[in-house]
Amino acid sequence: MRSLSVRGAAALLLALTGSSAVAAPHQSRAAPRYVTNRQRADAVKDAFQVSWDGYYKYAFPHDSLRPVTNGYADDRNGWGASAVDAFSTALVMGKWDVVGQILAYVPTINFDNTTDSVSLFETTIRYLGGLLAAHDLITGPLSDNVSKTANVTAILTQAKRLADNLKVAFNTTSGVPDNNLYFNPPRRGGSDTNGIATIGTLVLEWTRLSDLTGDPQYGALAQKGESYLLSPSPALGQPFPGLLGTNVRLSDGQFVDGNGGWGGGDDSFYEYLIKMYLYDPQRFAKYRDRWVAAADSSIKYLASHPTTRPDLTYLAMWQNTTLRFTSQHLACFNGGNFILGGLTLDEPRYTRFGLALVDGCHDTYTSTATGIGPEIFSWQDASLVPLNAPNNPGPPAAQAAFYNASGFWIDNGAYVLRPEVLESYYYAYRATGDPKYQDWAWAAFQAINATCRVGSGYSDIKDVNKPGGGGFDDFQESFWFAEVLKYSYLIHAEDAPWQVKADHTNQFVFNTEAHPIRVAGGQERA
Numbered sequence: 151m152r153s154l155s156v157r158g159a160a161a162l163l164l165a166l167t168g169s170s171a172v173a174a175p176h177q178s179r180a181a182p183r184y185v186t187n188r189q190r191a192d193a194v195k196d197a198f199q200v201s202w203d204g205y206y207k208y209a210f211p212h213d214s215l216r217p218v219t220n221g222y223a224d225d226r227n228g229w230g231a232s233a234v235d236a237f238s239t240a241l242v243m244g245k246w247d248v249v250g251q252i253l254a255y256v257p258t259i260n261f262d263n264t265t266d267s268v269s270l271f272e273t274t275i276r277y278l279g280g281l282l283a284a285h286d287l288i289t290g291p292l293s294d295n296v297s298k299t300a301n302v303t304a305i306l307t308q309a310k311r312l313a314d315n316l317k318v319a320f321n322t323t324s325g326v327p328d329n330n331l332y333f334n335p336p337r338r339g340g341s342d343t344n345g346i347a348t349i350g351t352l353v354l355e356w357t358r359l360s361d362l363t364g365d366p367q368y369g370a371l372a373q374k375g376e377s378y379l380l381s382p383s384p385a386l387g388q389p390f391p392g393l394l395g396t397n398v399r400l401s402d403g404q405f406v407d408g409n410g411g412w413g414g415g416d417d418s419f420y421e422y423l424i425k426m427y428l429y430d431p432q433r434f435a436k437y438r439d440r441w442v443a444a445a446d447s448s449i450k451y452l453a454s455h456p457t458t459r460p461d462l463t464y465l466a467m468w469q470n471t472t473l474r475f476t477s478q479h480l481a482c483f484n485g486g487n488f489i490l491g492g493l494t495l496d497e498p499r500y501t502r503f504g505l506a507l508v509d510g511c512h513d514t515y516t517s518t519a520t521g522i523g524p525e526i527f528s529w530q531d532a533s534l535v536p537l538n539a540p541n542n543p544g545p546p547a548a549q550a551a552f553y554n555a556s557g558f559w560i561d562n563g564a565y566v567l568r569p570e571v572l573e574s575y576y577y578a579y580r581a582t583g584d585p586k587y588q589d590w591a592w593a594a595f596q597a598i599n600a601t602c603r604v605g606s607g608y609s610d611i612k613d614v615n616k617p618g619g620g621g622f623d624d625f626q627e628s629f630w631f632a633e634v635l636k637y638s639y640l641i642h643a644e645d646a647p648w649q650v651k652a653d654h655t656n657q658f659v660f661n662t663e664a665h666p667i668r669v670a671g672g673q674e675r676a
């Protein structure tokens with residue numbers, strides 16, 4: 151798609167918006183031919199081992215390694231976030247020594263106590279998701295590889311104990327959860343509102359916990375909170391069909407703004423709509439309908455091509471119906487999510503649009519001095535909004551030449567070991583089998599390895615457009631283990647039951663932290 155002319159891009163947009171999506175019965179479709187690249191997969195495993203060894207030596211059982219100073223941080227309540235986030239990655243890599251260390255640790259976590267406030271969302275996607283995925287892998291496709299000690303039962307017991315402490319979050323007038331909690335005893339922080347990502351990125355994990363324990367209360371709580379996002383009101387909360395505002399009142403479930411996008415604060419609400427349908431199409435058909443509405447509106451209203459690089463496609467953000475041409479590294483999961491929707495619903499137009507978004511995010515990597523994409527970037531669009539209108543400014547003078555060549559300019563050049571671009575390469579590869587996506591993932595991994603590798607692990611960096619990254623922030627995020635290393639590995643690894651499938655044979659769906667959760671029926675169904 152990179153060589154599309156302006157006319158080609160317009161024709162593509164027309165083709166994509168031409169028909170509205172109706173879920174067709176599944177057609178049989180052959181899986182692409184995947185090629186294993188052992189050498190690359192092993193290099194990623196080596197990076198995992200380096201990161202784990204640094205963490206285990208200097209930070210475990212705290213949350214995160216400070217690799218430059220060989221220190222630690224308890225940024226996620228001190229329950230060993232990196233260990234739990236590394237769990238499912240160690241399992242799919244077959245790192246049995248590390249698996250053994252984490253298996254022995256999990257039963258010892260004291261999920262009843264923490265000195266800090268607790269984020270319902272972060273705790274759900276990292277800890278609950280990490281435990282549930284480990285449980286599903288060990289009791290499923292890896293049942294022959296991991297001996298079932300009492301520690302395996304403890305994984306689910308600990309997940310339930312954690313959820314039992316978190317569930318007070320939903321004790322609001324509306325049932326929309328409070329994202330901020332305190333423990334010992336569990337109590338709400340007292341927020342007035344919550345955002346759609348932090349409300350809408352619980353339902354996979356909490357539903358799975360109910361399905362595994364046979365206790366329906368967890369799924370029911372998350373689904374009640376989500377119900378206000380599936381039927382948003384008032385009208386302010388839905389500026390485009392399926393595309394929502396951000397903040398919702400806890401007292402009555404009403405939206406208080408109409409500002410949104412596919413980036414942080416909103417992102418994984420959209421992501422989980424299609425993933426819930428993949429998890430169980432019988433229970434979550436409405437989630438599919440809402441994803442289709444959001445996807446169709448995004449293609450129709452948000453698809454944007456930079457003035458200097460009309461071959462590229464990004465999604466605009468919105469304030470009510472006013473567009474803003476800004477995006478984020480976080481938003482770059484969108485290509486992968488459109489591809490997953492295309493595969494799941496047998497709608498190639500979503501896959502094609504997703505691949506175009508993947509090209510756009512790839513450009514944010516290949517354009518910088520380090521070969522890594524920035525945290526926040528912007529562009530100008532001459533076809534959707536008058537040039538230089540207040541919501542369509544040009545680049546800062548110092549970045550004019552960069553914008554001419556790259557099609558975006560950098561608002562925030564940090565890279566904090568985020569996964570989304572690699573995540574979308576992974577879905578693109580699994581959908582197409584095109585080895586160029588493996589090459590892109592390998593190039594990104596090598597760039598990250600060359601720039602972020604420091605001291606006892608890997609660190610956040612300050613500026614992707616300075617050679618060497620402009621300095622380290624001395625922090626190794628737990629999602630480095632869960633996400634970056636997992637996607638970087640899986641795209642080169644042999645096919646396996648937990649890999650994303652293109653032929654309706656998925657056994658797992660990845661939560662937003664890349665923890666593979668077993669689908670409800672054990673295997674994808676129509």
Ligand SMILES: *[C@@H]1O[C@H](CO)[C@@H](O)[C@H](O)[C@H]1NC(C)=O
Pocket residue numbers: 241242243244292294295
């Ligand atoms: C798990 O064990 C099976 C059977 O021994 C083996 O074929 C497979 O490669 C192992 N899985 C991993 C991830 O090492």
Ligand SMILES: *[C@@H]1O[C@H](CO)[C@@H](O)[C@H](O)[C@H]1NC(C)=O
Pocket residue numbers: 253254257299300301304
């Ligand atoms: C977990 O496994 C380790 C090693 O096998 C064992 O020493 C420990 O007692 C187990 N813990 C629990 C709670 O079962």
Ligand SMILES: *[C@@H]1O[C@H](CO)[C@@H](O)[C@H](O)[C@H]1NC(C)=O
Pocket residue numbers: 263264265334
């Ligand atoms: C909770 O943890 C903190 C920090 O580790 C500790 O100081 C405190 O005594 C603990 N409280 C309980 C009730 O365990």
Ligand SMILES: *[C@@H]1O[C@H](CO)[C@@H](O)[C@H](O)[C@H]1NC(C)=O
Pocket residue numbers: 318321
């Ligand atoms: C829910 O909150 C109400 C008051 O806001 C309180 O009386 C009640 O005990 C709480 N229930 C639970 C299960 O925490």
Ligand SMILES: *[C@@H]1O[C@H](CO)[C@@H](O)[C@H](O)[C@H]1NC(C)=O
Pocket residue numbers: 386408409469470
């Ligand atoms: C969005 O619309 C509402 C209702 O008309 C208005 O109060 C609000 O200021 C608008 N927000 C923005 C960012 O324009």
Ligand SMILES: *[C@@H]1O[C@H](CO)[C@@H](O)[C@H](O)[C@H]1NC(C)=O
Pocket residue numbers: 550551554
């Ligand atoms: C960017 O491109 C425009 C249009 O081609 C040109 O007028 C301008 O001089 C270029 N700016 C830089 C800094 O290269």
Ligand SMILES: *[C@@H]1O[C@H](CO)[C@@H](O)[C@H](O)[C@H]1NC(C)=O
Pocket residue numbers: 193596599600603
């Ligand atoms: C990663 O970086 C280390 C240290 O600089 C180097 O030894 C290793 O070869 C690199 N790996 C890859 C795959 O580039």
